[in-house]
Amino acid sequence: MTRYDPSRPAPTSPLPDWLTRESASAMSEKLRGEWLTPTRADQSIDGHARLAAAMLMLQSERPRMPLFAQANARALRWVDSRARASRAARALASAQPDLPLGMRVLGFVSRLATPVACACVVLLCKSHVLSLLESTGRMASRLSQAYNDRNFGPMA
Amino acid sequence: MTAFSLNLPRDVSAVLDSIDLSQVRSSHGWVLRAMRADGPALVRLLWRMLGREQDVLDAYQDTFCRLIGLGETGGEAPPHGYLFRTAMNIALDMRRRRKVRVDHLETAALARMALTAASDSAPPGESSLVESLREAIEALPQRLRDVVVLRDLAEMSYRDVSRILGITGGTARVYRREAIVALAARLKEC
Numbered sequence: 001m002t003r004y005d006p007s008r009p010a011p012t013s014p015l016p017d018w019l020t021r022e023s024a025s026a027m028s029e030k031l032r033g034e035w036l037t038p039t040r041a042d043q044s045i046d047g048h049a050r051l052a053a054a055m056l057m058l059q060s061e062r063p064r065m066p067l068f069a070q071a072n073a074r075a076l077r078w079v080d081s082r083a084r085a086s087r088a089a090r091a092l093a094s095a096q097p098d099l100p101l102g103m104r105v106l107g108f109v110s111r112l113a114t115p116v117a118c119a120c121v122v123l124l125c126k127s128h129v130l131s132l133l134e135s136t137g138r139m140a141s142r143l144s145q146a147y148n149d150r151n152f153g154p155m156a
Numbered sequence: 157m158t159a160f161s162l163n164l165p166r167d168v169s170a171v172l173d174s175i176d177l178s179q180v181r182s183s184h185g186w187v188l189r190a191m192r193a194d195g196p197a198l199v200r201l202l203w204r205m206l207g208r209e210q211d212v213l214d215a216y217q218d219t220f221c222r223l224i225g226l227g228e229t230g231g232e233a234p235p236h237g238y239l240f241r242t243a244m245n246i247a248l249d250m251r252r253r254r255k256v257r258v259d260h261l262e263t264a265a266l267a268r269m270a271l272t273a274a275s276d277s278a279p280p281g282e283s284s285l286v287e288s289l290r291e292a293i294e295a296l297p298q299r300l301r302d303v304v305v306l307r308d309l310a311e312m313s314y315r316d317v318s319r320i321l322g323i324t325g326g327t328a329r330v331y332r333r334e335a336i337v338a339l340a341a342r343l344k345e346c
Contacts, residue, residue, distance in 0.1 A: 025311035047344030
């Protein structure tokens with residue numbers, strides 16, 4: 001989640017008034033009247049009185065801060081940062097590479113460098129091994145020729 | 157800079173000033189509409205269910221987070237009742253977590269401190285009665301609890317309650333009556 005950044009410039013569009021002004025409920029007085037009216041025909045009259053008292057106390061509790069404005073601010077900050085993050089993510093997902101020719105050639109060369117180096121090493125190894133085999137074969141034929149000349153006389 | 161006529165805390169004004177509503181409007185416009193139409197009732201409901209400012213702020217934000225997460229595919233508004241149902245569920249979860257936390261406190265004194273921390277100004281008797289009411293509401297069956305929460309805590313009309321819960325106005329009245337009897341019986345025991 002993106003944090004609130006105080007250095008970011010303020011938006012130009014004005015924020016609506018309702019965002020910070022908590023409107024009172026139209027039902028508030030009616031509900032209060034209902035709970036204040038003593039109930040009849042209840043076996044649990046004590047319980048009902050306690051319930052009415054608790055409900056009235058609960059309804060008259062007031063927060064110590066402008067809760068609606070604060071709640072909206074906090075939720076909107078999150079939604080705003082999420083909107084920006086999702087826009088950035090969409091842009092990133094659909095981004096196409098747009099490199100200059102030099103960079104592309106450089107990239108191509110750097111991609112090819114490793115396989116070329118490997119091929120060189122393989123070729124060198126291979127040619128060395130083959131030359132060793134050839135020289136070994138030549139030496140063996142010379143030795144066998146010398147042996148034959150010494151033991152059986154020169155062949156015609 | 158946008159100037160606010162209300163005496164808001166500086167950090168709240170700064171946050172509100174920094175928000176670009178046009179961005180929010182283009183991607184999650186339904187959030188603004190929901191805040192305007194149902195925000196006050198939602199905050200009232202959460203405040204009365206939870207009784208702590210910070211919890212209300214958390215629950216309010218979580219409600220929109222969860223709904224935005226649900227509507228990820230199209231970015232469209234969820235059905236009307238989802239907002240209140242989600243908020244009620246989040247508030248109930250918070251209360252249950254809080255109760256578990258309190259249960260884990262070792263001494264009764266610590267538990268009492270945690271319970272009365274919500275309202276410093278209220279006398280102990282009052283706060284415990286209100287807390288008993290909150291617990292009694294929490295313990296109600298869901299169909300009764302939904303009606304009581306929306307009608308008495310969010311202060312909504314029966315028409316709105318029935319629209320949100322998908323029941324008739326008559327059914328909502330019957331459920332509320334049942335809920336009041338159950339709450340009175342429970343509070344009598346306290």
